[in-house]
Amino acid sequence: MINLFKKKVKVGIAFGGGGARGFSHLGAIKAFEEYGIKFDYIAGTSAGSVFGAAYASGMTFKEIYKVAKNLKIADIRTNGFLSFTSKTDGIEKLVVDTLGDIDIKDLKTPFSAVAVNMKTTNQVCISSGNLAKAVAGSCCVPGFFTPVIFGDKILCDGGLQNTIPANIPRHFGCDYVVSIDCNSTRTYGTESTKLLDVLGCSIRVLMKSNASKGLLCSDLVVSIDNKRFKSTKLEGLDEMIDEGYKATIDAMPQIIKIFQGKVKKKKFKNIVQEEIEFV
Numbered sequence: 001m002i003n004l005f006k007k008k009v010k011v012g013i014a015f016g017g018g019g020a021r022g023f024s025h026l027g028a029i030k031a032f033e034e035y036g037i038k039f040d041y042i043a044g045t046s047a048g049s050v051f052g053a054a055y056a057s058g059m060t061f062k063e064i065y066k067v068a069k070n071l072k073i074a075d076i077r078t079n080g081f082l083s084f085t086s087k088t089d090g091i092e093k094l095v096v097d098t099l100g101d102i103d104i105k106d107l108k109t110p111f112s113a114v115a116v117n118m119k120t121t122n123q124v125c126i127s128s129g130n131l132a133k134a135v136a137g138s139c140c141v142p143g144f145f146t147p148v149i150f151g152d153k154i155l156c157d158g159g160l161q162n163t164i165p166a167n168i169p170r171h172f173g174c175d176y177v178v179s180i181d182c183n184s185t186r187t188y189g190t191e192s193t194k195l196l197d198v199l200g201c202s203i204r205v206l207m208k209s210n211a212s213k214g215l216l217c218s219d220l221v222v223s224i225d226n227k228r229f230k231s232t233k234l235e236g237l238d239e240m241i242d243e244g245y246k247a248t249i250d251a252m253p254q255i256i257k258i259f260q261g262k263v264k265k266k267k268f269k270n271i272v273q274e275e276i277e278f279v
Contacts, residue, residue: 009261011176012041012169014214015048015055017159018183019141021226022047023068023237027244028180028222030061035252037259039178042111043125043168045158047182049113049138050095053131056111057099065241067098073234077144085146088136095132104131110172113138114158114165118147122275123161125168126150129279151279164214164221171276175265176258179218181211182244185227219258219266222251 015025025048032038044052054064075094079086104111105128112127115137126134129150137148137155148155158165166177190197215221224247226240248255257263 009175009259010040010173011178011259012043012166012172012174013039013052014164014166014169014177014179014218015042015044015052016164016179016181016183016211016214017046017048017157018163018181018226019047020230020234021182021224021240022051023234023240024182024224024226024244024247025051025180026061026064026068027224027241027246028248029055029064030241030245031248031252033061035256037255039109039169041169041172041174042109043114043165044111044138045114045163045165046139046141048165048180049135049158050091053095053099053104053107053111053113053135056107056109058108059099067094068237071234085144088140088145088148091136091139091145092132095135099131102131104128104134107131112165112168112172114162114168115140115148115150115153115155116158116160117277118154118156119152120275120277121161122277123158124150124153124155124277124279125165125171126279127172134279153277153279159210161210162214163210164218166214166217167276170217175261176219176263177217178255178258179214179221180244180248181215181221181223182226182240183211184223185225219263220251220254222247 042052042056076090077086078090112125113134115124117124138158141157164179166179169177224244
């Protein structure tokens, strides 16, 4: 275990979105636990908000893994008809059963879930209020789930605006931000000119543009190759965790340097300014 308790810098972590590929976040958490690394601020988008919240609560890798191992699609998507949207009550129940019916501020480590307010189209940084509702809003993929009402906001998946929320820990005073990108192979081209193939490729191009903002705001990105896994399928849990663990261990020398303040700090004055609603 590395002694990092005398560090003089504040380090945050951003867990990115990626659907079921988010299981690989668990591998990163396992690596951090083994090295005794503790972050000062945690942010998460979509699937990253689920694992980020669990991590912020103080749950260990083994405790989170036990919950993940028993998870089924029916636990998340409670409407069995794939052609209809489902309410997010399954996600909310998962959070309540695992972490309790608590306020975000009750977590051991400061945490924010990132969503999008469909009224304004702005990203929303949720740092207070009901944890289960906040996580459900962050995970609310349009077309799969019914939007979540959170106060005066209508929330959908944070990945629409900010799939790698590295800007959030920095907003809350972190000197450095480490990001976990569990969907680094989100973009690939096509040689087809068929309408659906071109539309699919166009969506992936937009996803790449969205992710670039988070990459710019990160001091280090742990990129996990999950291309062989489906973002909509739970199969491959252990393999995804292994991928996340290996990628994080490979990046560990640089992560340790960050905690020791031996990495030059980035200047973010000229990085894209955008509307953020804080809760």
